[in-house]
Amino acid sequence: MDNFFIRFSPLILPFKVFSLHAFGCIITLWVKDQYVIPIWLSMALIDAAFASKYGSIIQELYNNSYKDALTGIQNRRCFYMRIIDEMEKVRTRNTPLSLLMIDIDNFKPINDTYGHDAGDEVLKQIAAVLKENVKNTETLSRWGGEEFTILLPDTNVEDAMKFADKIRSNIWEHRFKYEDITIKLTISIGVASINEVMDIGQFIKVADSALYKAKEKKNFVERLGQAAL
Template identity: 35%
Template sequence: HFSKAAGEPVGVASPFKHNGNRMTEQTQVRRPTTRLSLGSRRMFVALDFVTLVGITAHLGFIPLFTWLQLPVLAAFNVLSVLVWITARVLNRRGKLDLAVVLVKLEVAGHATLAVSMLGWDSGFHYYLWPLIPFAGLNDRISPRVVFVEVVALFVLYSVLYWFTRAIHFQGPSPEVTQAIPFMNVGVVFTAMGMLAVYFRLATSASEQRLRMLASTDELTGLTNRRRMLEHIREEIRRLRRSGRSASLIMGDIDHFKDINDKYGHLCGDEVLEEVSELLRNSLRDQDFIARWGGEEFLFLLPETDDAGGVTAAEKLREAVSKLEVQFEARKLKVTMTFGVATLDPKIGIDESISRADDALYQGKQGGRDQVICWKNPEPAPAAKPPVV
């Protein structure tokens, strides 16, 4: 009946992975060495990939300007490569503000120098365009500052146009002269495309992480009550279509209050974590487990009738009874009591859960460390009519 860890259905990618008793984040993008806000993380991801484009582009400009016999621009691009590498390193270390300032200054400076020497038609002013979305991406500056930056870019763009439109650079051949602006357009399109794609990646990863945090119990890493209710509603809809069975199991750690009172809440937390990990690893892929509250756990077992639910709960009970929780110098034995009930679409979610809870209560009253299945009480026999 049991196989590997569960909690989400097979095929649903999770931004978390198991690591002992904890849940850790796994994302598709590189992570900074410091904690960042959601908006800052978007900027981090965008900057991480855009700096790669910047370094590559300026490495290509060095031999180009050397070949065109423009030593000033060639030397400036050596400096540009160093600036972009520095910005990349700063970004990786979480110093986004300084990295962004370096990138903006380098782009504006390089565009100004190149257009001043080669003229407007060379297309180096195109590199000012990506600075506009770059300003908007940074949540560490106010909208007023973003507005000022955009206005400053417009002024610089206009000044370059009016003062350099009469300059006409002549390359070694007409083909080279015509190719340079197209090359610049290609680099800018690549940078803006990557900016958009990786901004989307960062946003998607952050939203997925937020959804996971909203549906996960912080201490145990299990599904929380709200998310479990969503799973149960989905299962109710499936049951109405298929007419099949599903079981609910309510489990509770025995004498948990005594553990907290005697050994402290840190010990109680350790017990909850280890029991949660054991329970999670004892379920099928299609099963669900949630921390329902305190030391209570709720299980949803699709395609499982009462008998199967009892069998599953008994295996869970046996597994927990063999567990020894190591806390400091102590080894604690733990037991659990389980109540099993059918998830019945006719009576609804609340009543189905209440039946599992009633069965759990019977188990507690009957001595704990056992499995009780809720049974519909037999109706009282009708009174016989009096004999006349």
């Protein structure tokens, strides 16, 4: 039914508006006064039902567009939408902005050893642990594969490093489970921070470079601050 509404909405919506208005004119001219209000109320209920249906469809389309299907957190598209807004705040308010690039260490052996279902379950559990540590003003996204990002507005490099080490420690201490298997994992994190506006692609590249250095040690947090940009 939802597919029907989505497919034919360009026809359904105009037809609904036209038909309701046309019917309203007809009953105003031809129906006795005592029946007008009940009929109008019925039409209003029909209109509300259509609006509710399309509202739920729009919400579903939004979730599919901006949320990762596996983990339920924001996806890369949402990340880019948010970082554009946050970069504008850096420009207008001169506030710091930090970015964490997160990668699961030695993730491939999990898929190879236990199967891709186990790998998917681990990704969902890691996303849940990360989400527990993220505020509403911060943006947790799945970057792709086993990589995640966290965008930290109004956060300088020192505070970003403390936050990154906190979530690194939380993952290290957490016991991930798949069926009767207990899996221990670590993550590496690259941190980049700015105090003035810069190209978004370059900002992401710096965080990725910091992650690359962190991956050389594993279970580690590496930073690249403003001076390294």
